[in-house]
Amino acid sequence: MSGLRERQKELRRQAIAESAVALFKSQGYGNTTVEQIARQAGVSVPTVFKYFGSKQEIILEMLKEADRRAILDSHELPLDGEPVDVLCQLEQRIVGYALTMLPAALWRELLPLVLIGGSDGLPEAYRQLNSNLQREIAGVLRALQQRGRLRADLDVELAAFLLNDYSHLQLLRLTSTDEPDLAAHREQVRRTTKLIFDGMRALPPRD
Known part of the structure; x- marks a missing residue:
């Protein structure tokens, strides 16, 4: 089970990063907020901060x-x-x-x-x-x-x-x-x- 949880965490982290890069590309780094990244990734803002400060x-x-x-x-x-x-x-x-x-x-x-x-x-x-x-x-x-x-x-x-x-x-x-x-x-x-x-x-x- 621990291996599965770690894999799920890694996939979630990757999804957040990919969502962020997609937003950075489409609307610019400076114009992108953590709230938008969370929405794009389908997670909550606290979840984003759990993986990235x-x-x-x-x-x-x-x-x-x-x-x-x-x-x-x-x-x-x-x-x-x-x-x-x-x-x-x-x-x-x-x-x-x-x-x-x-x-x-x-x-x-x-x-x-x-x-x-x-x-x-x-x-x-x-x-x-x-x-x-x-x-x-x-x-x-x-x-x-x-x-x-x-x-x-x-x-x-x-x-x-x-x-x-x-x-x-x-x-x-x-x-x-x-x-x-x-x-x-x-x-x-x-x-x-x-x-x-x-x-x-x-x-x-x-x-």
């Missing part, structure tokens, strides 16, 4: 799941490959999971809120969550560095910050339409990553 928690759980999947995938990257290829694969997986968990229209609303700031506590919670993903990016860079694929004196923490920070701008551009152009996005990511990897400094003339 706020609508922000619903968003954060979806983001956490996207990051969890991306982090698991990062452990399987072919680190002996070309560094640009490795970093592009990592970015592709992060963005892929992000769009799987939340639609482009919702990202379009959320990104300015979490990056610029707001009054509901979501920006700070997002930054804490995103810092875990940034550490994983640094871990991939460090692994490439240890294999001699990156400079030994590279500040991997700063490089991870740069890649992660700029990826938010790229994601904002990608989600500017409801049907993201992933092919164009990936090409732009590759060009940008190659520029970062190759640098802008002139190479010394060859003898």
Whole structure:
């Protein structure tokens, strides 16, 4: 019986989350209330609060799941490959999971809120969550560095910050339409990553 109850709880939690995301997509995150989420899910408001302390928690759980999947995938990257290829694969997986968990229209609303700031506590919670993903990016860079694929004196923490920070701008551009152009996005990511990897400094003339 305990197994059945746990399964029922998980299904109810999932129904609440899916109802919330559907409402966020149709009428916007800011315009959606917990009461509306409860009505959409066919449960009471106290039941929503039993599973999620706020609508922000619903968003954060979806983001956490996207990051969890991306982090698991990062452990399987072919680190002996070309560094640009490795970093592009990592970015592709992060963005892929992000769009799987939340639609482009919702990202379009959320990104300015979490990056610029707001009054509901979501920006700070997002930054804490995103810092875990940034550490994983640094871990991939460090692994490439240890294999001699990156400079030994590279500040991997700063490089991870740069890649992660700029990826938010790229994601904002990608989600500017409801049907993201992933092919164009990936090409732009590759060009940008190659520029970062190759640098802008002139190479010394060859003898």
